[in-house]
Structures are given as C-alpha cells and as structure tokens.
Amino acid sequence: MLPAPTPAAETAICPPSPPPPPPPPVLLPTKAPALMWRRLPSRRLADMCEHKLAPNLPYVKSLFLGWFEPLRDQIIAEQELVSERGTRASHAPYFNMLPADMMAVITMHKLMGLLMTGSGDGSVRVIQAACQIGEAVEHEVRIHKFLEKTKKKNTKEVDKVVEAVDADIAKEQERLRKKVTDLMKKQKIRQVRHLVKKQDSTRPWGQDAHAKVGSRLIELFIETAHIQPPASQSGDSTPEIRPAFTHEMRTVAREQQKSRRYGVIKCDPLVRQGLDRTAKHMVIPYMPMLIPPINWTGYDKGAHLFLPSYVMRTHGARQQREAVKKAPKEQMQTIFEALDNLGSTKWRVNKKVLSIVDRIWSSGGRLADLVDRADVSLPEKPDTEDEAELKKWRWSMRSAKKENSERHSQRCDVELKLAVARKMKEEAGFYYPHNLDFRGRAYPMHPYLNHLGSDLCRGVLEFSEGRPLGESGLRWLKIHLANLYGGGVDKLSYDGRIAFTENHLDDIFDSANRPLEGKRWWLEAEDPFQCLAVCMDLNEALRSPSPETVISHIPVHQDGSCNGLQHYAALGRDKLGAVAVNLVSGEKPADVYSGIAARVVEIMKRDAQKDPAKDADAARARLLVDQVDRKLVKQTVMTSVYGVTYVGAREQIKRRLKERGVIADDSELFGASCYAAKVTLTALGEMFEAARSIMTWLGDCAKVIACENEPVRWTTPLGLPVVQPYRKLGRHLIKTSLQVLTLQRETDKVMVKRQRTAFPPNFVHSLDGSHMMMTAVACKKQGLYFAGVHDSYWTHACDVDTMNKILREKFVELYDAPILENLLESFETSFPKLKFPPLPERGNFDMKDVLRSTYFFN
CATH class of the missing domain: 3.30.70 (Alpha-Beta Plaits)
Known part of the structure; x- marks a missing residue:
C-alpha cells in the first residue's frame, strides 16, 4: 500500500528525524560549486519549518518538501525487503549502501534537473534518467563508505583496534578522514573523490548496475510523488490528488527501418508549469568564475578550482581521450595558452540591457525574440461525430500541444540565462573557462549565459574593462550597429554602413533613452538586444562633448565570410573562390550567396530556352527563374562546406519554396526542388571547383x-x-x-x-x-x-x-x-x-x- 500523499499546502509540518533534504536547488556561489544535495545544510529546511516558511516557497519547492518523506519511507521499505534472504531483485546488491534520505534527495533532484533541461515536453528518457541517478548514487556511496569506515569508534572499540592493528594505520585513517571532512566543508568535491578513489579498491558498478538502481528509484518516486491542484476559488470542492509523474512508452518511426519503442518519465502539467516559474532556483553547474581560471597544464588539470575539468569534451570516445592524454605537454603548449587567454577575458553584466529584458519578461515576453510566457489555448473538442471535423480537431490539438512544449523549453532556457545574469549582475567581473571539442574548436564551459549563446546572452554581456573609444573606435561602433541591424545593411561597404547609422541617429537616441516607451526602432534589428546595447553606448558617446574619450565596454565583432569556403580557397590556392569569399580586397564585401544565386539564374535562363516537350527542365526553369534569390540558395551554400548531399539540398530548397506558396501541387513542388537543387550544386561546383x-x-x-x-x-x-x-x-x-x-x-x-x-x-x-x-x-x-x-x-x-x-x-x-x-x-x-x-x-x-x-x- 502506498503512503498517503502529502498535499503541497501541508508541507510546512516539520518532518521527523532523519533530517530531510535541503530545500530545492539554488544557484551555488561560484567559489563553491559542488553537489547540491551534499552542500546545502539540512538545517536550512529546519529553519523554514520552524518559521512556517515552506508554504511561501515557490510551488515546486513546496512539492519537493512534500515528496521527500513518502519517497524516503518507500526506499526504507525497499531496503528492508532486499535485506531478506532469497531476494533476487537485480538492484538488491546496491540498494542498502546508502541511507534512504540521501537516495531520496539524489533521485528527486537528478530527475527534476533532467526534466528542467530536457526536450521541453516535460519528459525525459528512462535510460538517461536511470543511468544518471544510478551513477550519482554510486559516487555518494563511495564517499559515504569511506567516512563510515574511518569514523571514530567508542573507547573500548578503539582499544581493541589499537591492539589488533598498527597504531600508525589508525592515525593515517583518522588523518585522511579529517582531510576528507575538511575538503567537503570547503566543497572541494573533486579532491574528495580523488582521495576516496585512492583508498577504495572496490570495482566500479558499471552502467548495468547504474540503470538497475536508477530504474528502481524512479519507480518508487513515481509511486510516491503526487500533486494536488490549487483549491478552487469557491472552496466547495476538494481538488483531486494525482501522480506527479507517469511512465509511458513511445514509438519513434524511422525511415526505411523498423520503428523503435522507448520509455519516458513524464511530469504532470502542473509540475511543468512550476518548472517554468522556478527555473531560476535550479542548481547551475560550472558557473562563471569570480577569479581567473587555473591555467591548463594537462588533460584534467586546469580551469575550475574544484569542479572536474577536462581540456576536451570527448563524450566517452576512448581513443580520442587517450590521444590527448599521451600528447607531450610541449606539443599542447599553444593549445593550453590559447585556452588560458580565452578564459582570462573578464566579463560583466550590462545592467541597463538586463533591466529592459526583465521588464519585457515580466510583462509576458513576446518582444525581441523572447518567447511568449503564456501557453496557447487548447481547442475544445467539437460536439460532433463527423470524422472529418474530429480529425481537424485532433490535428489542431497536436499542433497546440507541440507549440506549448516548444514554448516551455524556451521559457526554461530564458529563465536559466536570466538566473545567471541576475546572480552575476552585481559582480565587478567574471570569467569563462574554456575547453575544446574533439576537432579543436573552443567553447566556454558554462552552458547558459555565455557569448556563444543567443542575442539575449550577447546583449546582456560586455567586457568588464572599458577602453576609450578613440576616433577609430567610434567609427567601428557605428559599423557594428549596422552589422547588428542586418537586413542587408551588413552587406554594404563600411562607408555605407556608417552612413546608415548616421541617418538613424534620432532612432538610436530614442532607443537608448526610451527603449520601451519610444518608437522601439531597436526591435527591428536582426539582433535586437545587442543593437540596444550599442544604441546606449553610441548615445553616451555622441551626447558627450568629447566622444573619443568615452569609455566603451562593448565587444565589437569581426566575422568571416562563409569561413569554411575561405579555408577551402586557401587550401586550394583558388583564385575564383578567393574572390567570392573576400580573400581578395574589393570596394564592398563580396556576397557568396548572391554570387551563387546569380549563377543559378544564368543556368536556368539557358535551360528555359529549351523545348519543354523534349526537356522537362525547361518548364521548371521557366517556373523558378524569378524565384531565385540569395535566401533560396543560402542554406545549401552554407552546408556545402559540410558535404551537403543532393537529397539534403533538395529538402532545403523545397522548404524555402513551400514557404513562398508559389507551387501548390506537391508533385510539382518536388520536381521543382529536384531541379533547383541540381542547378545550385552545379553552380557551387563551378564557382568552388577547387573546394569540391x-x-x-x-x-x-x-x-x-x-x-x-x-x-x-x-x-x-x-x-x-x-x-x-x-x-x-x-x-x-x-x-x-x-x-x-x-x-x-x-x-x-x-x-x-x-x-x-x-x-x-x-x-x-x-x-x-x-x-x-x-x-x-x-x-x-x-x-x-x-x-x-x-x-x-x-x-x-x-x-x-x-x-x-x-x-x-x-x-x-x-x-x-x-x-x-x-x-x-x-x-x-x-x-x-x-x-x-x-x-x-x-x-x-x-x-x-x-x-x-x-x-x-x-
């Protein structure tokens, strides 16, 4: 029989011993990154209980408190069951290695964290959740076993130990225990694991055991975690209590292969709504650092002080990991130096832009590419038995649910980014340690608010150190604004871009001084938040009696021109390709996409002269010749560097043509897409023969x-x-x-x-x-x-x-x-x-x- 569910409204009752978990996740200080369920003292929860603060926590935080006791009690019951003789459960050998309260907290936080950062539909694959929960339990077991093994016994037991064992060994164990305890207090978990691993001779559990232990803990959580909708306004009815999570099987269809089924854990819509509201309370690992990162000196030596840090993201690729580990330090020196330099750049939050983002977000989003914070309404089921009407309703329902899932995912993403920005906004500066992917491209290790991110991220970040603009800096700031505005302005010459900015000075001043109350010109930009940041900088400079002396913190970008093709042109010493991608100077930037589009038009005009009765391409050429522009071919040109296939090019062009709605018939659209893809790839081959x-x-x-x-x-x-x-x-x-x-x-x-x-x-x-x-x-x-x-x-x-x-x-x-x-x-x-x-x-x-x-x- 399942324990009685605990309604969220009743979670202020202080739980009995053993002490419950810490409150739900919060952003940990950068100087002390660690495991949330180890680091936040349980006395904080006791304080909340004493002062009856739990009901005032965000909705999901209250649920965490209500879910803990039933899950812990069920784990205790399971531990008692597996202790009995004859138990053959596959998870049995591992289930009694950790106190039930620890296992409960690990399960709750790991699963909720995965749901938070998952696909956006409020679900996570069972295999992913089970393996991660099982692995987290094993890590905690090793530390727990070490502390239990080295715990001081009572006096009589100590005397027996000293008689039986060399006193030096006992002293060494006590020394190690003290060191581990001190490190844990300082939250140096990486060093704790290293010390414990040296003392622990037991074999790793392996992925099978992780999956078995994690699966059983998830199953117990599903059985015990319930949710109660808020009481109705009238108070006449008692809301139902229902499971907070369900386990279901899904089928994924795959082209030319048998469909595959997989299991997911899905959370109740109320939990999902709570995740939207409490995203900012989730623990975010690898926060930006408040001090410069440690210089890289080896595969796992550098970057963060305490968190595990690896110079390359190998994703389990053993040969790649071993190759980097075995590479001589001298060989890797320039790599290390470059990563150190990237990590030493000091950033800060642009408070002015962040305040505008917060105002838009608190008003429901919907501006500057921010997602709408409200869900779309689900269509009501029609009161009819007409199958055509019902089919139309089902399609509308699927579309609405899909849209809401996507919005949920985007809302969580925005909340996480803003949580970091708000956390860091009062800091004088912070740093992003960098590492590599297997190809040697560098990335910040912090996953949410960084300069590789969206316009939102880039708009609220700026260099911590400011420098006087000078005459050239003022010029580049004007060019930078034109680049961010986009819409073809970024394809003009530098003089043309400067002229664009100077022609819009009134709009720039209005955007800077009244970003939401004024004309909102900045919202028309392709990168609105970055555009707003530059408007504010230019406003300050141009309103100053000495613009060149104004201190600017804005990072100004210089971007390659279809950079992959630039590298191919250099590899092949290709003159024609070099001209197309700006390796050669010109009066204004060469636009490779417009160049390919022009060549496609030439080929189609030639084909259009042929007899349609003898050549099917003639009719298609006549149909398409007026549809060809840089937008039609851009994606195919971009992905040509990545070896785009004919089928891939056909699908890319088909999507663009479908958006325009010029060709209604599907079979005709398919034929036109085939022809356009063939011609585009031909044009690419002619212009970039050396690259091919x-x-x-x-x-x-x-x-x-x-x-x-x-x-x-x-x-x-x-x-x-x-x-x-x-x-x-x-x-x-x-x-x-x-x-x-x-x-x-x-x-x-x-x-x-x-x-x-x-x-x-x-x-x-x-x-x-x-x-x-x-x-x-x-x-x-x-x-x-x-x-x-x-x-x-x-x-x-x-x-x-x-x-x-x-x-x-x-x-x-x-x-x-x-x-x-x-x-x-x-x-x-x-x-x-x-x-x-x-x-x-x-x-x-x-x-x-x-x-x-x-x-x-x-």
Whole structure:
C-alpha cells in the first residue's frame, strides 16, 4: 500500500528525524560549486519549518518538501525487503549502501534537473534518467563508505583496534578522514573523490548496475510523488490528488527501418508549469568564475578550482581521450595558452540591457525574440461525430500541444540565462573557462549565459574593462550597429554602413533613452538586444562633448565570410573562390550567396530556352527563374562546406519554396526542388571547383583508412591530436523493475560512411579552430581583450584595427605550412601499406592578398 500523499499546502509540518533534504536547488556561489544535495545544510529546511516558511516557497519547492518523506519511507521499505534472504531483485546488491534520505534527495533532484533541461515536453528518457541517478548514487556511496569506515569508534572499540592493528594505520585513517571532512566543508568535491578513489579498491558498478538502481528509484518516486491542484476559488470542492509523474512508452518511426519503442518519465502539467516559474532556483553547474581560471597544464588539470575539468569534451570516445592524454605537454603548449587567454577575458553584466529584458519578461515576453510566457489555448473538442471535423480537431490539438512544449523549453532556457545574469549582475567581473571539442574548436564551459549563446546572452554581456573609444573606435561602433541591424545593411561597404547609422541617429537616441516607451526602432534589428546595447553606448558617446574619450565596454565583432569556403580557397590556392569569399580586397564585401544565386539564374535562363516537350527542365526553369534569390540558395551554400548531399539540398530548397506558396501541387513542388537543387550544386561546383576537389580527396582518403576498420586521425597545425569517434554501436538489453532498457555501447567496428562524410568538415573545423587560437594568443601578447566564437572574433572598438591586422597575419601564417602535404604524409606514415589518392591540383592564388583584403573578416 502506498503512503498517503502529502498535499503541497501541508508541507510546512516539520518532518521527523532523519533530517530531510535541503530545500530545492539554488544557484551555488561560484567559489563553491559542488553537489547540491551534499552542500546545502539540512538545517536550512529546519529553519523554514520552524518559521512556517515552506508554504511561501515557490510551488515546486513546496512539492519537493512534500515528496521527500513518502519517497524516503518507500526506499526504507525497499531496503528492508532486499535485506531478506532469497531476494533476487537485480538492484538488491546496491540498494542498502546508502541511507534512504540521501537516495531520496539524489533521485528527486537528478530527475527534476533532467526534466528542467530536457526536450521541453516535460519528459525525459528512462535510460538517461536511470543511468544518471544510478551513477550519482554510486559516487555518494563511495564517499559515504569511506567516512563510515574511518569514523571514530567508542573507547573500548578503539582499544581493541589499537591492539589488533598498527597504531600508525589508525592515525593515517583518522588523518585522511579529517582531510576528507575538511575538503567537503570547503566543497572541494573533486579532491574528495580523488582521495576516496585512492583508498577504495572496490570495482566500479558499471552502467548495468547504474540503470538497475536508477530504474528502481524512479519507480518508487513515481509511486510516491503526487500533486494536488490549487483549491478552487469557491472552496466547495476538494481538488483531486494525482501522480506527479507517469511512465509511458513511445514509438519513434524511422525511415526505411523498423520503428523503435522507448520509455519516458513524464511530469504532470502542473509540475511543468512550476518548472517554468522556478527555473531560476535550479542548481547551475560550472558557473562563471569570480577569479581567473587555473591555467591548463594537462588533460584534467586546469580551469575550475574544484569542479572536474577536462581540456576536451570527448563524450566517452576512448581513443580520442587517450590521444590527448599521451600528447607531450610541449606539443599542447599553444593549445593550453590559447585556452588560458580565452578564459582570462573578464566579463560583466550590462545592467541597463538586463533591466529592459526583465521588464519585457515580466510583462509576458513576446518582444525581441523572447518567447511568449503564456501557453496557447487548447481547442475544445467539437460536439460532433463527423470524422472529418474530429480529425481537424485532433490535428489542431497536436499542433497546440507541440507549440506549448516548444514554448516551455524556451521559457526554461530564458529563465536559466536570466538566473545567471541576475546572480552575476552585481559582480565587478567574471570569467569563462574554456575547453575544446574533439576537432579543436573552443567553447566556454558554462552552458547558459555565455557569448556563444543567443542575442539575449550577447546583449546582456560586455567586457568588464572599458577602453576609450578613440576616433577609430567610434567609427567601428557605428559599423557594428549596422552589422547588428542586418537586413542587408551588413552587406554594404563600411562607408555605407556608417552612413546608415548616421541617418538613424534620432532612432538610436530614442532607443537608448526610451527603449520601451519610444518608437522601439531597436526591435527591428536582426539582433535586437545587442543593437540596444550599442544604441546606449553610441548615445553616451555622441551626447558627450568629447566622444573619443568615452569609455566603451562593448565587444565589437569581426566575422568571416562563409569561413569554411575561405579555408577551402586557401587550401586550394583558388583564385575564383578567393574572390567570392573576400580573400581578395574589393570596394564592398563580396556576397557568396548572391554570387551563387546569380549563377543559378544564368543556368536556368539557358535551360528555359529549351523545348519543354523534349526537356522537362525547361518548364521548371521557366517556373523558378524569378524565384531565385540569395535566401533560396543560402542554406545549401552554407552546408556545402559540410558535404551537403543532393537529397539534403533538395529538402532545403523545397522548404524555402513551400514557404513562398508559389507551387501548390506537391508533385510539382518536388520536381521543382529536384531541379533547383541540381542547378545550385552545379553552380557551387563551378564557382568552388577547387573546394569540391579537396572535399572529394579528403573523403577518399578517409574511406581508404576506414575500410581497414581504423578511425581517421590527424594532428592540427597547433599540435592537437584528433581521432574521429564514429564507431558502430551495439545494443545491450537490461531487464529492470521498470522496463527493459537498451544500452548502446561502442563496438570495435568503425562506421565507414560516417568516417568518410564527416572528415572534410571536421578537418576544416580543426583549421578554423587553429586560426582562432593563433589569433587569441597574438592578441593577448598585444594587450588586447579577445573573445572568439569560431569564425567571429571580438575585441574593444578602439582595438578592432589591431585585431584585424593580427587575424589576417595569422591566417597567412597558418597557410604558409603545406597543410595537405603534411596530412598525406601522416596518413602514409601511419598506414604504409595503403594506397592513397594523389593530392588535388591547386591554383596560384597569392595568400599575401589576404593581408590587404578589407572585408576578409568584417
């Protein structure tokens, strides 16, 4: 029989011993990141009980308090059950290793955290939740066992121990226990785990055990966690009490394969609404640091003081992890230095912009790309038996629910970002430690509010240190505003962009002084919050009697022009490609998308002259020739760097044509999309012939290696070893008390096709990562503030000219090396018995032209 559910309104009653968990999650101070359920003292909950504060907590926080006791009691009952002889439950060997109250808190917080950051529909896959809960329990078990093992016994027991065991051993155990306890008080969990691991000789539980333990804890939580809707206004009826979580199976259909079923844990809509409201109370790991990050010196040595930090995000790829670990420190030195430089950039919150964001958000969102905080209304079921009407209603209901799920996910995301911004807004400055993905691209380790994020994130962040604008800085600030406004303005020459800004000074002043009460011109920008921040900066500067002396904290961006194609043009020394992507100077920036669109129009006009009776493409060309513009081809051109297929290009163009509604018939739309994709890829091949030949060569080399069941590996120009992680996955079934779970494990077989198709884009990403890190190191040596977002480089307005000079010099320096020759040599050295295709022919483009290219990055 299940314990009686505890209604949320009654959770102020102080629970009996053992002490319940800490209150639900909060943002932990940056100086003390750790496990929430270890770090927040339970006495805080006792204080709340004593002062009857629990009902005043946000709704979900109150639910946490109500869920704890029933779950803890059920875990105790389960522990008693598995202690009996003859119990064969698969989770039995692990279930008594931790006190029930600890297991209850771990289960609640882990599951709620996953629901918070999950798919947005209020659900999480059972396999994901079970494994993470089980792993968290194991970590706590190891620490708990160590503390129990080294606990001081009573006097008589101590005497017996001293007689039986060397006194030095007892002293050493006591010393270790004291050290662990002190570290836990200081919340140095990483060091605690390291110490405990050295003393713990037991074998790791493994993923199977994690899944079994986690599944049973989830099952108990589902049985005991209930929710009670708020009482009706009249108070005449008692609201129903219903389960807070349910377990259900879903089916996912897959093209050309059998459909697959998987289990999810789904929360009640009331819980989901509570998550919207209390997102800001969730624990956020890897918060920005208030002091500079530790310099990187090894694979797991650097960045955060106490949290586990790894120089690369390997996602379980063993060969990649081992390759980085084995790389000599001297070889990795430039990588470490670049990451240290990126992490040493000091940021702060732009309070003016944050206050505007808060006003919009508190008023319901809906402006500046912020999601609507209200759900759409669900359509009422029609009172009819007409199947056509019911079908229409079901479709509308699905659409409304899908929209609400997406809004929920976006609301949680905004709340998390704003929670960090509000937490950090009074700090003088903070830092983002960086690490790498396996290709060598750098990322901030904090996941929510960072400069790689959305316009909201970028708008509320600015450099902590301000610098006088100077004459050049004022010019670049005007250019930057035009870039952020977008809408084609960012394709003008610099003089054209400056003229745009100066023609809108009244709008800029109005936006800065009356952002919500005035004309709201800033809301028309493609990046509204960043545009608002620059409006405020320009307003201050231009209203000043000495604009050049005004201190600016705004990061000004310089972005590559279809950067992947820039790297291919450099690799192939391709003159035609170089002109198309601004490796050569021009009066205004070359627009590669407009260039491809123009070439597509040429081909279609030629085809339109043919006889439709003899050539089906003639009719399609006549239909499409007036529809071709940069927007139609942009996505295909962008993804060409990543090896977009004909099918992929067809689907991209089909979506654009469907949006325009010019072709109503589906079969006609399909045929037109096929033709447009074929012509676009032809135009790309003509304009970027060298890039295509290099992509093909890289893919062919990868296929040669992968056919030998070996992953493709290479070393970047900065010395980073890269191993492509694509291996076939084997399925492993585990029967748990909740359901049969399917675990996927890497096998020894590589995925030949994936190794081949992924290599060209991965290799180019490793080059753009190298260019960014080379620039970061050089900018630091010149005393510049620097931040990088892959192919977008940021610094103070007054330093843009210096950064522009550096990034061009470093690009030329990168390609001074024979990159493709070195790659082929490394392949032939690693696989001397294999035959690789010859290097593709290259042109005679002079890389020094990049040094004089005004719009290379702009």
